[in-house]
Amino acid sequence: MNPATQVLVVAHTFPPSPEIGARRIASFCRHLPGFGIRPIVVTVNKQCLLQRDDSFPASEGVRIESTSEMTNPLLWYGRLKKRIRSGSSDARSVAHEAGPRTASPRQGRGFVRRQVLTLLETPDRHLAWFLPAARAAARLIKSERIAVVFSSGPPWTNHLVARHLRKKYGIPWVADFRDPWAPTQSDKPPWASTLHYTMEASCVQWADLIVCNTEALRQEFVARYPAVPGSRFVVLTGGFDGSITLPAIPKGPKGSRRILLHLGDIYLRRRIDTFCQSVQSLIDSRKIEPNSLQVRFVGEVDPMVKLAAGRVLSDLTAAKVIEFIPRMNWQAGQHLLWGADLLLLFQGDYKIQVPAKFYEYLQTGKPIFAVAAKGALTELLDSTGSGIWADPGDARGMGAGLLRALELPAISPEEAARRWSGQFHYRSLTAQLASWISQLATRPLPGLCL
Numbered sequence: 001m002n003p004a005t006q007v008l009v010v011a012h013t014f015p016p017s018p019e020i021g022a023r024r025i026a027s028f029c030r031h032l033p034g035f036g037i038r039p040i041v042v043t044v045n046k047q048c049l050l051q052r053d054d055s056f057p058a059s060e061g062v063r064i065e066s067t068s069e070m071t072n073p074l075l076w077y078g079r080l081k082k083r084i085r086s087g088s089s090d091a092r093s094v095a096h097e098a099g100p101r102t103a104s105p106r107q108g109r110g111f112v113r114r115q116v117l118t119l120l121e122t123p124d125r126h127l128a129w130f131l132p133a134a135r136a137a138a139r140l141i142k143s144e145r146i147a148v149v150f151s152s153g154p155p156w157t158n159h160l161v162a163r164h165l166r167k168k169y170g171i172p173w174v175a176d177f178r179d180p181w182a183p184t185q186s187d188k189p190p191w192a193s194t195l196h197y198t199m200e201a202s203c204v205q206w207a208d209l210i211v212c213n214t215e216a217l218r219q220e221f222v223a224r225y226p227a228v229p230g231s232r233f234v235v236l237t238g239g240f241d242g243s244i245t246l247p248a249i250p251k252g253p254k255g256s257r258r259i260l261l262h263l264g265d266i267y268l269r270r271r272i273d274t275f276c277q278s279v280q281s282l283i284d285s286r287k288i289e290p291n292s293l294q295v296r297f298v299g300e301v302d303p304m305v306k307l308a309a310g311r312v313l314s315d316l317t318a319a320k321v322i323e324f325i326p327r328m329n330w331q332a333g334q335h336l337l338w339g340a341d342l343l344l345l346f347q348g349d350y351k352i353q354v355p356a357k358f359y360e361y362l363q364t365g366k367p368i369f370a371v372a373a374k375g376a377l378t379e380l381l382d383s384t385g386s387g388i389w390a391d392p393g394d395a396r397g398m399g400a401g402l403l404r405a406l407e408l409p410a411i412s413p414e415e416a417a418r419r420w421s422g423q424f425h426y427r428s429l430t431a432q433l434a435s436w437i438s439q440l441a442t443r444p445l446p447g448l449c450l
Contacts, residue, residue: 340366
């Protein structure tokens, strides 16, 4: 019997990290052994995580090498900010504190502070993990027959560790991009934005295979790096893992409110103001009754996003039409997800991304309503027939779309699996990843630009 091909997975974000990207990597690791690939994961110690979620099922049988994270002033700063924020629940006051201030003698100090903080979080706030991860990976490479290195970002430090291994040991490297990297750093000082582009370009040039999670992202990379062979850029979407099961969700009593659920954090550029306006307009015009539905936002919502919604959000919250629920663990979130009637997505103007939660939504068979500019997400909604979308700037059209979405029927989870498992189940996605890894393990892709 041939020994399994071993792949070294570099993943700061891995369960029990609560980040949704951890689930993609864990799902790959769960299914790779079924295709003759044995993953060995290098990740960070649980004690180093600012937040943990132990409810997501572990990948049984997967070897995990956890490391410490070097002391970093940014980690102290992050923990201090978390304590300060947890002491106040008033979004308006927090937003006011975060907003622009009048000129003062301290303004120059603020400029220096921004430069220093930006430096400490370049490429991200986990750079202090680089050396411990690189050392742990080097020990494994010397003691194990590692055929391929796999890294997934963000955080981008994962890719820097993998690039170091590729350069030093010549082991083929698969770089998985769950999000765009350099273009999303445009709000940083010019020197930092340039540095991010430089690091991204170096990673793309050294990687033997660049995995993008949407076709739009693949096309953007191909256009940005014409010197790199187009065949090196491939697509592997997000997905769902139907092998993870939960107890049956009890149905609410007859006549109870219909639940509209958004599961996950909402931050700047993912606006909810026009959605709130459309809900209020539907109530004012008596097209819906205020006690007939409840909108639940589960997760952290940027105070500025709330502030932009203004008085209408306050009125809807007071009437219990909209409810904000703190972030919860994966299992509790899944219970809410499977018990909801309509699932919400707020994508703003991010046109080349599809949020990972879309695929978790998809497997439930429940209809989806997305507030999103035309792009990768809206194309996927249309092609799967899984829901309706409205432009973030069109409050009137959004109201009409929401009414249509409320009339959409749900399909059974069994029917959802029949329709989409072949394309989006992590077992199917991992089969493709395993094929690429096997090819790289026997013959690295030609034409590497160094």
